[in-house]
Amino acid sequence: xxxxTMCDVxxxxxxxxxxxxxxxxxxxxxxxxxxxxxxxxxxxxxxxxTGLKQHTGNWPGKTVVxxxxxxxxxxxxxxxxxxxxxxxxxSTSEDEEVARDxxxxxxxxxxVVVVDASRLxxxxxxxxxxxxxxxxxxxxxxxxxxxxxxxxxxDVRTLSRDLGIPVVAASARSKEGIPELLKTVHQMATGSVxxxxxxxxxxxxxxxxxxxxxxxxxxxxxPALPNTRWLAMRLMEEDSSIITALQKEELSPKIDEEKLxxxxxxxxxxxxELGDTYRNDLVExxxxxxxxxxxxxxxSDTSQRSFRxxxxxxxxxxxxIWGFPIMFLLLGIVLWITIVGANYPSxxxxxxxxxxxxxxxxxxxxxxxxxxxxxxxxxxxVYMSTAWVVSVMLPPMAIFFPLFTLLEDFGYLPRVxxxxxxxxxxxxxxxxxxxxxxMGFGCNAAGVVATRIIxxxxxxxxxxxxxxxxxxxxxxxxxxxxxxxxxxxxxSHGGAQVIPVLAVVCVAVLGILFTFFTSWLLxxxxxxxxxxxxxxxLPPYRPPKLWQTLYTSFIDRTLIILGRAVVFAAPAGAIIWxxxxxxxxxxxxxxxxxxxxDPVGLFIGLNGVIxxxxxxxxxxxxxxxxxxxxxxxxxxxxxxxxxxxxVLFEASDSQVAVLLQAGGWTTLTAVNVMLFSLLHNxxxxxxxxxxxxxxxxxxxTVATLxxxxxxxxxxxxxxxxxxxxx
Amino acid sequence: MHLGxxxxxxxxxxxxxxxxxxxxxxxxxxxxxxVKGAEIRVQNISPLNDPVSYNIYNTLISLRRxxxxxxxxxxxxxxx
Numbered sequence: 001x002x003x004x005t006m007c008d009v010x011x012x013x014x015x016x017x018x019x020x021x022x023x024x025x026x027x028x029x030x031x032x033x034x035x036x037x038x039x040x041x042x043x044x045x046x047x048x049x050t051g052l053k054q055h056t057g058n059w060p061g062k063t064v065v066x067x068x069x070x071x072x073x074x075x076x077x078x079x080x081x082x083x084x085x086x087x088x089x090x091s092t093s094e095d096e097e098v099a100r101d102x103x104x105x106x107x108x109x110x111x112v113v114v115v116d117a118s119r120l121x122x123x124x125x126x127x128x129x130x131x132x133x134x135x136x137x138x139x140x141x142x143x144x145x146x147x148x149x150x151x152x153x154x155d156v157r158t159l160s161r162d163l164g165i166p167v168v169a170a171s172a173r174s175k176e177g178i179p180e181l182l183k184t185v186h187q188m189a190t191g192s193v194x195x196x197x198x199x200x201x202x203x204x205x206x207x208x209x210x211x212x213x214x215x216x217x218x219x220x221x222x223p224a225l226p227n228t229r230w231l232a233m234r235l236m237e238e239d240s241s242i243i244t245a246l247q248k249e250e251l252s253p254k255i256d257e258e259k260l261x262x263x264x265x266x267x268x269x270x271x272x273e274l275g276d277t278y279r280n281d282l283v284e285x286x287x288x289x290x291x292x293x294x295x296x297x298x299x300s301d302t303s304q305r306s307f308r309x310x311x312x313x314x315x316x317x318x319x320x321i322w323g324f325p326i327m328f329l330l331l332g333i334v335l336w337i338t339i340v341g342a343n344y345p346s347x348x349x350x351x352x353x354x355x356x357x358x359x360x361x362x363x364x365x366x367x368x369x370x371x372x373x374x375x376x377x378x379x380x381x382v383y384m385s386t387a388w389v390v391s392v393m394l395p396p397m398a399i400f401f402p403l404f405t406l407l408e409d410f411g412y413l414p415r416v417x418x419x420x421x422x423x424x425x426x427x428x429x430x431x432x433x434x435x436x437x438x439m440g441f442g443c444n445a446a447g448v449v450a451t452r453i454i455x456x457x458x459x460x461x462x463x464x465x466x467x468x469x470x471x472x473x474x475x476x477x478x479x480x481x482x483x484x485x486x487x488x489x490x491x492s493h494g495g496a497q498v499i500p501v502l503a504v505v506c507v508a509v510l511g512i513l514f515t516f517f518t519s520w521l522l523x524x525x526x527x528x529x530x531x532x533x534x535x536x537x538l539p540p541y542r543p544p545k546l547w548q549t550l551y552t553s554f555i556d557r558t559l560i561i562l563g564r565a566v567v568f569a570a571p572a573g574a575i576i577w578x579x580x581x582x583x584x585x586x587x588x589x590x591x592x593x594x595x596x597x598d599p600v601g602l603f604i605g606l607n608g609v610i611x612x613x614x615x616x617x618x619x620x621x622x623x624x625x626x627x628x629x630x631x632x633x634x635x636x637x638x639x640x641x642x643x644x645x646x647v648l649f650e651a652s653d654s655q656v657a658v659l660l661q662a663g664g665w666t667t668l669t670a671v672n673v674m675l676f677s678l679l680h681n682x683x684x685x686x687x688x689x690x691x692x693x694x695x696x697x698x699x700x701t702v703a704t705l706x707x708x709x710x711x712x713x714x715x716x717x718x719x720x721x722x723x724x725x726x
Numbered sequence: 727m728h729l730g731x732x733x734x735x736x737x738x739x740x741x742x743x744x745x746x747x748x749x750x751x752x753x754x755x756x757x758x759x760x761v762k763g764a765e766i767r768v769q770n771i772s773p774l775n776d777p778v779s780y781n782i783y784n785t786l787i788s789l790r791r792x793x794x795x796x797x798x799x800x801x802x803x804x805x806x
Contacts, residue, residue: 088757092750122759122783276745276752283756287763314770314779314786323773418788422774425790431777533751533793535758538779538786 028070028079030189033103035130036114037123038085039539041142043067044172045114046082049182073186081106089129090237090279093455101241103133104230105250109189112181114140117147117154117169118540120298124290125283127163128201132230135195137165138184145171146540150307152300159297164196173545201289207281210236210270217263222254235267236278310541317415327416332505334403335441338473339480339501342395349391358384377577385573385623386566393565393622396473397558400442405553409544413438417536427516428523430459431534437463437515440470441508444686447472448693456532462519464690465703468682469514471507474565474621478677479504481625485657486670503674511678514710526702568619568684576616576627580634590634604712605672605719607664609635614676619684624677629656632663668722672715679711729780729789729797732768738799740764740782747796759783760797 036042050069067082083102084095103111113130115123120141130137141154160167166184170177187193203211214232218225225231231251234242243264247257271278317326361383365375407413413435421431432454440447447467454460471479483500490499523529579589590612598608613627636659660669681704682690691700732738742762743752759782760766769779769786779788789797 086757087759091753091757119784122785125759276743279753279756280742280762283761284763287759287761291763311769318770318772318779320771320773418770418772418777418779419774421788421790422772422776425776533748533754534777534790535754535793536777536788537758538788 028077030076030078030109031106032078032080032185032189033106033108033111034080034082034114035099035103035111035126036083036085036140036142037087037116037119037126039537040085040114040116040123041172042085042114043082045112045140045142045170045178045181046080048172048175048178049080073182076186076190078185078189081108086126088126088283089133090233090282097241100133103130104227104242105245108134108136110136110138110185112138112140112185114142114172116143117141118143118150118152120154121287121290121294124293125286128286128289131163131165132201132233133227135165136188137195138181138188139163139165139167140172140177140181141167141169142172144169144176145174146542150300152298155297155299159293161196162293162296166193166195201282201285203285204281207274207278207285210267210274210278214263214267214270217266218255221259221263222252225252225255232267233282235264236271238268238271313541314415314538317412318419323419327419330407330412331438331441334400334407335476335505335508336501337403338396338400339476339504341399345395345398346391349394350387353387353391354384358387373581376581377574381574381577382570383573385569385576385626388626389565389569389620389622390562392477393474393620394558394562396476397442397562398554400473401553401558402550404439404442405549406544406546409542409549411539411541414536414538418538421534421536423516424519425534427519428459428527428530429462429519430454430456430532431536433459433463433466433515433519436467437470437512440467440472442473444468444470444472444682445689448686448689451693458527458529459532461694461699462522462527464693465522465699465706466515466518468686468703468707469511469518469678471511471678472621474683475677476504477622478625479507479674481653481656482670482674485653485660486665486667489657490667507674507678510675514679518706565620565622565683565685569623572616572619572623576630579616580630588634590631594631594635604715605668605722606676606715607669609663610669610673610676614680618681621677621683628673629659632659636662668719671722672718675714675718676711679707679714681705681708727799727801729766729794729799730791732766732780732794732799732801734768734771737765737767737802739802740766741798741800744796744798751793751796755797758787759785765802766797766799 034042034046046067046069050071068079069082070077070079072078081102083099086093086096086099089096089100089103102108111130111134113127115127127137127139139159141156141159144154147154154169156167156169166188168177168181168184170181172178184193188195202208211229211232214235215228218228218231231242231246243260245251246255246260249256274281317323319326358379361379362375365379370378416438417431417434420434424431424433433451435453436447436450439450444467447470448464451460451463451467454463480500483503487503488500576590579593582589584592593612594608596608597611601607601609601611609628609631613624613631617624617627681687687700687704690703691697694700694703727738728744729738729740740760740762743755743760747755764782767781769781771778772788777788777790778794779786780794
């Protein structure tokens with residue numbers, strides 16, 4: 001077993017010639033394509049080469065949009081394109097099309113295929129397919145550490161000889177083999193190493209003859225046309241992008257629409273004749289060749305003792321009785337750590353931003369003789385709301401996302417999808433919606449983006465439209481504050497801590513029920529259809545890399561989402577300040593609005609202040625509570641806290657309770673606000689993300705208004721029932 | 727015999743895909759390695775009895791039972 005010495009990992013080694021350029025380089029000497037099956041650590045290889053911190057989740061189908069990066073090695077600039085992970089290049093899915101078209105039309109100088117060393121036979125299928133398109137391939141035998149752990153030994157030299165291409169053994173996570181990979185890629189790109197021969201697949205009689213004849217017909221049109229066999233296979237599959245490219249003379253100047261016609265007819269005759277046999281034969285031939293290659297180069301411990309740990313974990317987490325409790329327990333633990341842990345940094349941040357910096361800015365503005373409205377608008381409005389969002393939102397996100405990412409990297413999340421699929425199936429939705437739903441507990445915008453892993457457009461849309469029912473981080477503080485103040489007070493001394501947590505968990509579970517219900521409703525009305533075909537790979541468990549995870553999830557998710565929230569919160573702060581300070585006919589605009597909304601609000605067990613706060617807080621859910629407090633103070637008049645109009649402020653729990661009760665709040669109001677906080681329109685970041693993902697105003701509108709409708713109905717019913725019993 | 731009927735503890739060999747199988751499903755199953763000659767075992771059953779995860783070519787792939795019915799198999803050995 002080869003150990004990693006410090007020198008192997010040291011950047012001064014062979015990779016000293018490596019200069020990571022991130023995605024900054026615009027001109028490059030060579031283009032490298034990175035292909036591979038899902039779950040082979042392709043993104044880790046990409047990161048090791050480019051230094052970009054692309055998040056690599058341990059679930060299939062993460063890289064749906066191709067990522068680009070670049071590095072320079074030995075004075076040459078390389079652009080590297082990370083293609084979506086695919087099992088094959090034969091089908092019509094979007095991922096496969098992107099990967100296939102890039103390898104063919106993008107004409108990369110080298111295509112690096114990353115394979116999982118412990119699943120070589122399965123992975124070779126893709127390698128053989130890519131070899132049909134181009135011989136300029138380097139095989140990166142990744143996850144060698146796992147293969148060794150599973151007692152699998154691979155004869156790299158034999159494998160390289162059988163495939164006719166260079167093979168590099170690597171463990172990208174620990175950077176093992178990366179210097180060799182760079183060197184090999186460089187050699188092939190510059191032409192000092194050439195692939196030796198082409199592996200030809202032996203397809204049985206009729207299918208083989210069909211491919212040969214169509215390929216022959218293409219060669220007759222243009223003898224110089226490369227990879228005619230692959231093109232013939234694509235024509236047999238009626239691949240429209242290949243047909244169009246040939247018709248438009250993109251692949252050969254000698255072939256146009258007219259000349260291609262008889263070839264297409266030939267292909268279609270064979271297609272009719274062979275039917276499903278064609279694809280069966282082709283795939284069987286590929287697998288037979290893979291088996292042959294593996295036989296010559298791989299030795300494995302057939303008893304597979306080493307897979308026992310994986311199986312044992314799976315037996316527990318998908319257990320008939322324990323599967324679900326473990327799932328809820330893990331979710332509960334993550335939430336508990338988030339809620340409890342976020343308190344301290346939140347207090348510290350708000351002390352800093354509101355307690356220290358705010359007075360400093362105010363006095364600074366005063367000494368610079370700012371007019372009152374300018375310092376009010378900028379400092380009380382824009383700065384304060386931004387400070388609130390940062391101090392309330394940053395800590396829970398900085399805790400939640402890394403924890404979530406650890407579970408993700410470990411490989412647990414696909415098991416959640418496995419456990420919950422049956423329910424989603426009944427609702428007419430996709431099992432992978434379980435993953436996007438869980439993601440929504442962190443941030444709905446992130447959850448909506450994650451729906452890209454769902455292939456079926458109908459089921460993807462359902463996942464998008466229901467993501468808002470996952471109680472996001474921005475709403476947890478509201479839930480916790482209200483539950484603590486109003487429900488904790490109801491309980492005896494011992495229950496004061498447990499009751500609020502249980503209440504918040506109930507609201508979250510209610511959200512999950514609404515997800516199922518709405519999915520079912522949509523499947524039976526607007527988005528009619530049965531649940532489509534569902535396949536899910538359950539990846540092997542992998543020990544997460546703690547520090548790297550913390551770092552990347554913080555950069556990738558937390559800061560990006562926080563950045564967007566700040567962009568939206570700042571103008572909201574400005575609006576709050578303006579409506580509280582602009583007077584029309586003797587009172588502020590805010591008061592007019594509150595009085596106008598009061599009848600509607602009270603009818604459903606809320607009040608005008610709450611409704612106005614939700615309208616103003618569309619940009620960011622985090623500022624709902626501070627807005628409510630500020631507006632209540634405005635209505636109630638002086639209460640000792642927050643004495644300036646339109647200024648968000650920080651107050652202790654008991655001060656908040658006094659203020660809200662003065663504003664007419666009862667326990668029922670608090671319960672209704674908790675419900676409404678779950679069931680109302682998504683924040684503007686999420687709405688914008690939904691629009692970008694669906695490209696449809698109609699569905700964005702449905703996603704926005706449906707939860708509001710639910711909220712109004714649920715609050716109304718809750719109020720009637722409550723009043724009936726009390 | 728089809729994959730939907732395979733019990734935990736049995737090992738089977740894939741003999742092909744059902745002719746009734748829809749084209750997209752057929753393609754996807756082939757891509758995932760449900761090819762003639764592949765050895766397959768039931769690994770886990772979801773707590774709600776569906777889907778089922780199968781071990782095929784050293785990878786766990788989970789399928790819903792009704793989709794698994796498209797995969798034709800032959801039982802090879804019966805372990806307890």
